[in-house]
Amino acid sequence: MSDAGDFIDLALQRESSWGRAEESEARHGSGHGYYGASVGAVRGTVRDALRRYPDLTHDDITALSSELWQVAVFERRLAAVVLLQSSVRLLTNTDLTRIEGFVRSAQLSALVDPLATDVVGPLMAGLDVVGRVRADSVLDRWGRDPDGWLRRAAEMARRRPELDSDRP
Template sequence: MTTPAAEFIDRRLQAEGSELRADADADRIGGGLRFYGASVGAVRSTVRDALRRHPGMTHDDVTALASELWTEPVYERRLAAIVLLQRQVATLVGNDLTRLEQFLRDARVPALVDPLTTEVVRPLLDRLDGVGASRARRITDRWAAEADPSLRRAAVLL
C-alpha cells in the first residue's frame, strides 16, 4: 500500500531526475542502488513540498513515511527519508533508534550512512537524557563492534 505522501514524493523525484545524472550517480555512489537522477536540492524541495501538502503529520506518520520511502532501494527515495527525518528530528524518540539502526544496515553506501548518522541519529542522541540516553549509548556503542560496515562507520561518526 502506498500512501499519498509517498506517491507524491516518488513521482516528483522521478520527474526531477535525469538519465545522465542517474548514470553518473550510479557510477559515483554505487551500492547496488537504483537512481532516478534527481539532485539533492530537488530531494530537499520535494520533501518540503510534501510536508506542506500533508500538514499535521504525527510522529507515527513521519516514521511510517520514512519507512515506506526506504523500502525501495532507490537512492533518492532513501535520501528523501533522511531529509524527512532530519526536518522532523525533534519529534523522534529513543525507541526510533531501532528503526534507524535498520536503515543504517540497509543503507549500503556512505552517501546515505553519513547524513543519516550526522543529521538524524546524532541530534536524536543529543536530545535524550536519563535512562533513554543510557539505553541509546549502549546501542550505539555496540555498533562499533558489529560486522556490518555501515554500523561501524556510524559509530565512528558519532
C-alpha cells in the first residue's frame, strides 16, 4: 500500500467504534465491512492526508482512490469518494471508467449518490467542449445500462445545476 493509503487506512481504524460499525452494518447491510469511523472522521482524515501529501498528481489521486476502494470496507470507500470530491478539478472524462467500476461495485446509495452528484457532476461541469461530448456519451451509455446503480448515477450526475446552466 502507498504511504498515503496506509496513512488513511490507519487513521480510519484509529477512529473506529464497534458500536458505530454495528449501526452502519444495520443501516447499509452486510455487503461491506465497517470500521465504525464517523463521516466527519473520514472527511478529516482525507483532508489531513491531502495536507500531508500536497504534491499528489492526477495519477496519484486516481491510484490512491483505487487503492482505497480495493478493500470492501465502507469507510475506505467513502474516503475514496471524499478524495475524488476534494480533487475533482484534476479529473478528466477518462476517469469516468474508474468511477463506473466504483459505482458498479458500491451497491449502496451512500457511496453511489455522492460519486454521482459530488464527483461526476462537477467533473462534467469543468470539462471543455470535446471532453464534455465524450463524457456525455459515457453518461448516455450508463443511462441505458442494465445495472440500476449505474443508471441512477447517470441520472443524478445530470441533475447537477452546473450542468444545466450552460444549456439553452
